[in-house]
Amino acid sequence: MVVGDISTGTDVLVIGAGPAGYVAAIRAGQLDLDVTLVEKEAYGGTCLNHGCIPSKALLAASDVAHQAGNAEEMGVYADPAVDLEGMVGWKDDIVSQLTGGVEKLCKANGVNLIEGTATFDGENTVRVSHGGEGQGSESIDFEHAIIATGSRPIEIPNFAYSDDPVLDSRQALALDSVPDSLVIVGAGYIGMELATVFAKLGTDVQVIEMLEDALPGFDRDLARPVKKRAKSLGIEFHFGYGASNWEPHGDGIRVEAEPAGDAAADGGQAVEEEALELDAEKVLVAVGREPVSDTLDLETAGIETDDRGFITADDRARTNVEHIFAVGDVAGEPMLAHAGSNEGQVAAEVIAGEPAALDYQAMPAAVFTDPEIGTVGMTESEAEDAGFETVVGKFPFQASGRALTTGHTDGFVKIVADAEAGFVLGGHVVGPEASELIAELGLAIELGATLEDVASTVHTHPTLAESVMEAAENALGQAIHTLNR
Template sequence: MVVGDVTTGTDVLIVGAGPAGYVAAIRAGQLDLDVTLVEKDAYGGTCLNHGCIPSKALITATDVAHEAANAEEMGIHADPAIDLSGMVAWKDDVVDQLTSGVEKLCKANQVNLLEGTATFADENTVRVSHDGEGQGSETIEFEHAIVSTGSRPVEIPNFDFDDDPVLDSRQALSLTSVPDSLVVVGAGYIGMELASVFAKVDTDVTVIEMLESILPGYDDDLKRPVKQRATELGIEFEFGYTAAEWREADDGVRVVAEPADRTAGDDEEPDPLELEAEAVLVAVGREPVSDTLDLEAAGVETNDRGFIETDSRARTNVDHIFAAGDVAGEPMLAHKGSMEGQVATEVIAGEPAAIDYQAMPAVVFTDPEIATVGLTETEAKEAGFDPVVGQFPFRASGRALTTGDAEGFVSVVATESKGYLLGASIVGPEASELVAELGLAIELGATLEDVASTVHAHPTLSESVMEAAENALGRAIHTLNR
């Protein structure tokens, strides 16, 4: 029996329950709006279920194993046994705890939760199809809508994620046995994070990258410690190649890679590579999920890459339809999506909210971590500033030395005249945590003097932030001043 079609109405319809969607929904409930949140997969979206949280769980678990096995200098001698299925089960428990928490928070804030796939019928109506035989569909009329459908891994020609030896990041995070060998296509943040995860459980990892270095978009001085650590882990790199095809091999897969800059008739071009491994992980980026919504029916426009373009208040070209998160464009960061979702809801509620990316942090959870916020020195110069830069190396930090991890530095960029913080870059231990202080400083319009004169507890890694500010002022104590 098919459930009959029904029509309901709501103040705010939100499509997609990832970090942008569920935050928008909870905020809408707090503002006493009638809100309906439609999700076709799992609450929390890719981030909580298949991306940010599970990857960081496995990064932490493999770090523990690797550190225990390599702590002889500290007088610790161990040979940990790796149970990847046990790691994955623990990771899944963490994910379940968080996703169930999201669902409970939504219900506690009077959010109407609806499972199904939404497509626009017109600019004020969506149809929601429910999975399962006989489940039918329903119509929802809305006054405002927020599209927060996120992103998905990019597939490349000849590498279909439905093929057993070809993995996307979601599948790689669910493996229950350690592969003996792995080819990773792409040296961006996802590829580098997962390459390190598997290298630390003794997988032979080779990374193919079409460019000439890892982590495109990051300065060389930030990437250098990460590349060095990866090499120490045994990760091999093949730069200047693109993965062309794969073939079955005796022990898994043979990946054929062609030179990225092939020129017809070039007698000196490199030969193609053939790399054998148990599996191949394709991590060349992510693309917006905007093609499943029938946006044209609502009049919502996308750019040539499929992203929904928005203004500073998260509005699309249709005034009452908003977009937030990965589907709204770069940077594709969960916390950026949450901010956009919250702003969209507050604008709908008549609040004076707007999006400000000035102090938006970005983090790469490689080994060591990289974190940035605000402008780099180059960007500051391009923006017309004559910046002053201060830097403090972790090798001069007592706390870093006591952790056994003293690679990297904290760098700050400020205006020369008043010393206002413009940006910061960190590579090293706990960079993802340290960047928050500098983001707050930029948000509040703090100066180098403000940061330098704030007493930081000793011994802590955060003292490195203070010392970097002091270095920019020419009065650092524990490193030579510039």
């Protein structure tokens, strides 16, 4: 301990107040443990402040503007004006409401909140440095610690986020005016979501992606309707290229991109051999996220990481140091807010002696593009690789009465099941409200439901949720509103 430090003790020290950390702290408090939560910036972490919530707010707002201006077939004629500064202010109000709620919930569950940056000073002690001149630091002794420091955007060579025209996702969500043109580096879920936002607000968007297609990691039949819709919004793709540099050009910038290999897009623009030069007002880099683990002095506590800096943890969220846990993005895939919350809850329960463990079998994932993607469980190929004989059911939204009445008919619901016993193994949705619909399929997997269980559950008409029932009926060969496979 440094002379002059305050020294305190706690049963459970949680480092980071994002969705993984604050959930861990609240659950530990509910289990009658003495809990201290350290946060260096803002309660709610990246998700509530700079990621999940702000992006979904702007997606919703931009969708309202776009639909209002493109609803002639419904008999609606409008020319909406977009005030991005006002839109961002509305978004910020939502963020403030949620982050304030997190702080109140923590306090209501007996969590001691400390603002500052924590670093390890041994296996059972951290030092917390408080921001501001003269604020000092303190030492906290703990019996158990939960690391939940999250992740940050990866920075690529020659594209420093400190340079004015170069944006990360956080900066893009805080712009006060709509850029006339934008180059986005990366066609993963973050890049595609933000491409959707700005295209609907009237920005000329170009996307550079090193790999062969948009949304790498998702099945092509799920990604294809998203890319088709993006192109209809005017988004231009350049696959098989990596951004290499930029320079000022006119009133904006010129982004240089080099061929990344022999990748060729599935139904997209053919990869050219020559380097690209793309002009725009700004460039947004969205090539993934890396763990915030380098600020913790992990070596002092003997905590191991992999070669990318992610902290290694087992199915009870334990690191190699038995009384120290790691949850959320800092512990690696799946890097999802709801996965982190689940991991935080499990860690707290394990510390309290509860029989808890992690199980990702029914862990959903969603992409909030237009149309949305939702997925849970196994794909058809994954199920077959695992030794299952599969049966698949599918229902297109073009056959859904509710989808037709909303004007959003792209996509489908697909259900994968064990052909012999009928157990639901996976669910995959691309289309309107996919992020909501996937919950029913996740519950089916979690409960060990069969195709018959889903098909025989009466669904309200007319709803999008009927499409899940119809997909199950299709797998059974008894669908009413689509041809049976």
